Amino acid sequence: MGSGASISATQERASPDSGSGWSELWRKEDWWAVWVGLATVLIAYAAFAQGTSIGWIAVAPAKWSSPDQLLAQLSADATRYVAQFVVFAAVFAVALAAIGQRPSAFLGSFVLVYVVSLAIFVLGAWDQAQTYNLEPPLIALFLGLLIANTTGIPAALSGAFRVEFYIKLGIVLLGATLPFTLILWAGPVAILQASIVSILTFLVIFFVARRLGLDHRLAATLGAGGAVCGVSASIAIAGAVRARKEDPPIAITLVVLWAIVLIFLLPLVARALGLPAGVGGAWIGTSEFADAAGFAAAQAYGGLAGPETGIAGTADQAVWAYTLIKVVGRDVWIGIWALVLSLISVTYWERSGTSGSVEVGQIWWRFPKFVIGFLLASLLVTVVTRGISFADYNAQVKPTLIAPITSLRIWAFTFSFLSIGLTTRFRDFAPAGGRPAIAFTAGVAVNLVVGFVLSVLVFGSYWAALAK
Structure with missing residues (x-):
């Protein structure tokens, strides 16, 4: 799934079979x-x-134009921020x-x-902020990268840099703001488009890597990292094909x-x-x-939409289109690639070394479970708002139900983006070497x-008219 987790932390989760079963x-x-998202x-x-609403705990800074205005706003909401921190910290610590x-x-941390x-x-x-394109995700990433590659952060303060947990939680919450009817309408297009790119990208990376003399397992790990969902795909496929311990870090480095x-x-x-x-997303x-x-x-990109920039559509359209392609379309391939490549690995690449069998259940163990949460959250909100007119949705449902969830989602994403920057050090890119980089870059070009x-x-017409 998401990039940015440190290689050492990522490798701790590399075993695909750990924690399987109930x-x-x-x-x-x-x-x-x-569970937390739902x-x-x-x-x-x-x-x-x-x-009523959970808006009180879903507090976030409102627009401000002067320091005095900002200070007054933060002072008035101080209790809400303290309560929000306590809730976040308690729930995340338990999880x-x-x-x-x-x-x-x-x-x-x-x-x-x-x-x-x-x-x-x-x-x-x-x-x-919009004049200077100061979107919170980009600010978080820039700031994290600056800190990580200059002063750095003491290891003792790295315990909360949980990139994947935050982004998975954010994706589940995103489902509540994405009507399931939209997924049903645009989902087939998203899955078709994502499948074409996933298959083509994997094949290009794999065969370029093999042509450059790289091992089957490293080629497969690189291909999955580029074709599906980055870090998680690299880890899962490396486990499925029994790759060498140095292979996942190479793929993760290039993904990041x-x-x-x-x-x-x-x-x-x-x-x-x-x-x-929608097209850009x-x-x-x-x-x-x-x-x-x-x-x-x-x-x-969604934040740029509007008459002042000449970009048609809304910020939601960019995020929705991205989610339908990446989460609904591409991420579901992780289980398929894991099963197919594990069969190939055992049947062909390891014929002389093992007679082990491949469990069909791997397709379930590899499947990104947060996608289920995304779909359930979307279905739940769709069911509870059925029969409500568009005008009532905007006047009642959106401000009291959807807006607070959206605010919490943005908090989760910001935690994730900041953690990406804080765990990404440019010197870690050196071990990737030349040949893996060439193969992966070929996949970038295809994508x-x-x-x-x-x-x-x-x-283009589908994505431009998304949710209209």
Whole structure:
């Protein structure tokens, strides 16, 4: 899934079979993201049904134009921010303790993550922020990268840099803001487009890597990292094909490097071409390798939509199109690739070394469970709002039910983007070497070109009219 997790931390989760069985329901990060996300949606709905809202705890800085205005706003909401921090810290600590992390190691670090994220929110709420393209995700990434590659962060304060947990939780919450009817309508297009790119990208990376003399297993790990969902795909496929321990870090390094480059490149090019928000989001979803990086790019481009920039559509369209392509379309391939490549590995690449069999159940163990949470959250909100007119939805449902969930989602994404920056050190890119970089870059070219053709020329009308 998302990029940015440190290689050492990522390798700790590299075993695809750890926590399998019923115990994975409370021992896996994916499932805790689902439980926390769905619980949040259910609580929000319960409050909505009683004529109230969870908006009090979902506080975030509002637009401000002067320091005095900002100070007055923060002073008035101080109690809400303290309560929000306590709730976040308590819920996250319980979830991470269940998967094996010491709460004490998390809580001290989370103070840093929350305070810096609040400062990022404040800067993003400045009324001149859009003029300078100061979107909170990009601010978080820039600031994290600056800190990580200059002064650095003491290891004792790294316990809350949980990139994947935050982004998975954010994706589940995103489902509540994305009507299931939209998924049913645009889902087939998203799955078709994503499947074309996933298959083609994997084959290009794999065969270029093999032509350059790289091992089957490294070639497969690189191919999955580029074709599906970055870090998680690299880890899962490395386990499925029994790759060498040095293979996943190489793939992860290249995923992180290109994901960061594309965060800034894709919105700039899309803006220069004047792509509608939905079309730009679809291109980002087809071209990006990592969920967190892709969300940053999609949110940044969506924030540019409006009459003042000449970009048609809305910010939601960019995020929705990205999500349908990346989460609904591409991420579901992780289980398929894991099963297919594990069969090939055992049948052909390891014929002389083992007679082990491959469990069909691997397709379930590899499947990104947060996608289930995303779909359930979307279905739940669709069911409870059925029969409500569009006018009533905008007047009643959106401000009291959807807006607070959206605010909490943005908090989760900001935690993730900041953590990406804080765990990404440019010197870690050196071990990737030349040949893996050439093979992976070939996949980047395929993603960009084919993704553009599909998003703009083939399915452009679908993405431009998304949710209209």
